[in-house]
Every structure is written in structure tokens, then in C-alpha cells.
Amino acid sequence: MGPLNGFTVIELGGIGPAPMGGMILADMGAEVIRIERANGTDPKQMRDVSARGKKSVVLNLKQPEGVETLLRMIENADVLIDPYRPGVCEKLGLGPEVCLQRNPRLVFARMTGWGQEGPLAHAAGHDINYISLTGALFATGRRGEKPVPPLNLVGDMGGGGMLLVNGVLAALLETASSGKGQAIDVAMVDGAAQLMWMFHGFQAIGGWDASQRGANLLDGAAHFYDTYECADGQFISVGSIEPQFYALLKQLAELPEEEFGNQNDPALWPELTDKLAAVFKRKTQAQWCEIMEGTDVCFAPVLSFMDAPSHPANVARNTYIEVDGVTQPAPAPRFSRTPSTVSHGPHSLGQDTEATLAAMGFAESEIKQLLESGTLGR
Known part of the structure; x- marks a missing residue:
């Protein structure tokens, strides 16, 4: 009961x-x-x-x-x-x-x-x-x-x-x-x-620009917190915010340090997003899952709500x-x-x-x- x-x-x-x-x-x-x-x-x-x-x-x-x-x-x-x-x-x-x-x-x-x-x-x-x-x-x-x-x-x-x-x-x-x-x-x-509580706090310390959309840490502007298309037309998501998670993303995606070394410079985000998009386009969603899923990259395949029930993690938890x-x-x-x-x-x-x-x-x-x-x- x-x-x-x-x-x-x-x-x-x-x-x-x-x-x-x-x-x-x-x-x-x-x-x-x-x-x-x-x-x-x-x-x-x-x-x-x-x-x-x-x-x-x-x-x-x-x-x-x-x-x-x-x-x-x-x-x-x-x-x-x-x-x-x-x-x-x-x-x-x-x-x-x-x-x-x-x-x-x-x-x-x-x-x-x-x-x-x-x-x-x-x-x-x-x-x-x-x-x-x-x-x-x-x-x-x-x-x-x-x-x-x-x-x-x-x-x-x-x-x-x-x-x-x-x-x-x-x-x-x-x-x-x-x-x-x-x-x-x-x-x-x-x-x-x-x-919206978190963003009021971010704004108060200068960590968010509320006048802009798609220009901040969690709204898709950062290359390490976004979705990307794969070779098969499916999508994956990454959320490698913390330095150690970002380091693992660079390692597993084989990203060159000289290009991706400066994680938190917003001026570089558009360029790095384009470069990372090209990388993820080289493999299928399933291939990227094989490489990154279950690691500390903070990674997941983007599933439809019809596909979600059959994902092994959801099956295991009876979600x-x-x-x-x-x-x-x-x-x-x-x-x-x-x-x-x-x-x-x-x-x-x-x-x-x-x-x-x-x-x-x-x-x-x-x-x-x-x-x-x-x-x-x-």
C-alpha cells in the first residue's frame, strides 16, 4: 500500500x-x-x-x-x-x-x-x-x-x-x-x-544574460551542453560542464587540445560548436553510445517518448x-x-x-x- x-x-x-x-x-x-x-x-x-x-x-x-x-x-x-x-x-x-x-x-x-x-x-x-x-x-x-x-x-x-x-x-x-x-x-x-530560481541567482552574480536567448551556459550556447546530429540522422546530448567531464569528452571524442582547450570562453563557443558538430556527424548514434554512454561525459541518446521505454536503463529500472x-x-x-x-x-x-x-x-x-x-x- x-x-x-x-x-x-x-x-x-x-x-x-x-x-x-x-x-x-x-x-x-x-x-x-x-x-x-x-x-x-x-x-x-x-x-x-x-x-x-x-x-x-x-x-x-x-x-x-x-x-x-x-x-x-x-x-x-x-x-x-x-x-x-x-x-x-x-x-x-x-x-x-x-x-x-x-x-x-x-x-x-x-x-x-x-x-x-x-x-x-x-x-x-x-x-x-x-x-x-x-x-x-x-x-x-x-x-x-x-x-x-x-x-x-x-x-x-x-x-x-x-x-x-x-x-x-x-x-x-x-x-x-x-x-x-x-x-x-x-x-x-x-x-x-x-x-526559474537558478537563473535569478546566475543573473545576480553576472553568470547569465537574461536579455539573450541561446547565449548562456544551459540554453544551448555552450558547445559542451547541447545536442548534436549523428551520421544516421539521430541525435545525442552532451552536458560536460565540469572540467573533469569536459576532459573526458575531449578524450573519447578525440578532440584536439589546441582547439578545445579553452572550455569556458563564450566567444569561442559558436566556432567550437560547429567543430564538435562535425565530429559527431562521423558516427551513428549507436556508435557514440558504445563509446560514451555510461561514462562521466554526461551523455545520452536523444530518444522519442515512444523509444524511451525500450532503453536498457529504463527497462532495468521499470521506469x-x-x-x-x-x-x-x-x-x-x-x-x-x-x-x-x-x-x-x-x-x-x-x-x-x-x-x-x-x-x-x-x-x-x-x-x-x-x-x-x-x-x-x-
Whole structure:
């Protein structure tokens, strides 16, 4: 059983970072109950990886009976995940004050892009917008070219889903000692800003030029921290920052000392990048793996996410698993005594509605009445 066994999380249906956070909590052993609309997409049909380990309950929150049903469920929960824009839960009659009156120990986690307050709080947005306001997008890309979106990993997932889990776990720890719940304002723009912490420090000591893209140590400007094409059209990555790692790179790639001896002169980086590119073009990705993989060069082949599960290192660590025929990342992090697991794949829309309410103390007659009124769905 995972470390969160015994905790109950109610997740209001949403997209992106909130479901990701719920998935991680479910992997860790929490009972995660996802509240969905009757006309919503079916998680099982969509092969929604984020729905793994969760129960699916269809509940009409536009009906007073639906709101009351959810409040009764909240009385038995530890966490509520709210993925809506600020004020939506309040309009439904499900704001933090109401929910905490019903359950004073509840952790009410609110997942938004711009936060609960501020001039942009009620505006629509996506990952690309949130990372734009933090400098993360500006810093990503090649010099002289436009910024490149790093998928939706920085705002949605790292700055959103991971920050949500972090906040929930911290709040649960505090509740264990105080006996009181609280609301958490989780904003993707805040999370993306936190992910940029290192570069603020670099800028403060003159080690980074925030006005330039593709001109700094970790943004692809340095020849020893970049990706290179191989003879077969595949790519490899090197990150030989430390002097001893750079020395090994020179040795294994047979780089002449008279040309590559001055590692940290930015004025030489463009020229050395071109020269190193020519070297890596001489062999295939597999050949460079044979020479450098597993050494202190800080080297890896650049794999697609479809190829990654078959890499020997990932196979050895069981980094990926298959659930209902879908290859996906295994639960992380790894606990020595209470390991996380995936209890099951996505359930069909509303598959757990009646059983979940019965387990929470709803009488059979109440469930029947709620079904007949259209408050519940199967």
C-alpha cells in the first residue's frame, strides 16, 4: 500500500495539471474520486493515463441535490481538488468556506493558471502564456530565433501538477498537527516562476544574460551542453560542464587540445560548436553510445517518448509500465516500505457512482432517488 493509503481525495473534473496531481496522489495510495459530467468524455475510451487508479462518479452539480451530494461526500474526504477558474466553485455553492464548514479538516486545493487574485485571475490562458510571464519561454530557444515552447511541461505539469501535489502533501502534514484544513492557491504562473530560481541567482552574480536567448551556459550556447546530429540522422546530448567531464569528452571524442582547450570562453563557443558538430556527424548514434554512454561525459541518446521505454536503463529500472495496453510512466518517486502502485487503468465514465456513494454512507433509497432525478449518472 502506498504512503497515502487511507486518504480520500475528491477531484473535480478538469484537464492538464489538476488530473496529473490527482494521478500522482492515486499512485501514492490515496482513494481519488473524480467527479465528472454525464456528457463528459469517457476516460476509458480516451485512454486517459491521468485517470489511472481513480474512481469515476457522474454528478450533476447544476442541481441543488448534486451540490448537497458532493458536500456530503466532502464530509468523508481529506482533499478537494478544484480545477476551475476563480469564483466558479463559489457560484456552485462549493467554495472553501462552505466546504470547510462541512469538513473543518479539508484541504481545498485550487488549481489555476493566474492564481485566485490579480488582474489576470479571471482571464483564460494556457501553459504557453503562463511561462511567457515568468521568463521561462523567453529563455528557451536558439539565439536569433523565436522562443520555442517546451511542450506544456513547465507551466502545466512542473509549475502546476507537481506544485499541486507539493501543496497538498504539506497541507496534510500541517492538518495532522493542527486538526484544521485550509485552502491552497496553486497557480501555474507561480510554479513556473519557482522553476526559474537558478537563473535569478546566475543573473545576480553576472553568470547569465537574461536579455539573450541561446547565449548562456544551459540554453544551448555552450558547445559542451547541447545536442548534436549523428551520421544516421539521430541525435545525442552532451552536458560536460565540469572540467573533469569536459576532459573526458575531449578524450573519447578525440578532440584536439589546441582547439578545445579553452572550455569556458563564450566567444569561442559558436566556432567550437560547429567543430564538435562535425565530429559527431562521423558516427551513428549507436556508435557514440558504445563509446560514451555510461561514462562521466554526461551523455545520452536523444530518444522519442515512444523509444524511451525500450532503453536498457529504463527497462532495468521499470521506469515505464503498461496498463490496459497503454505504455506510460511508472509511479514516482519510489518508496522503500510503502511503494506506489497503479491499482487499475481508467474506469468508464460513472462506473463507480453508486458503489462510491454507498461506501460513503448513502442509503440505497437515496441513491435510487438521486438516479431517478438525474443528479447521478452511471
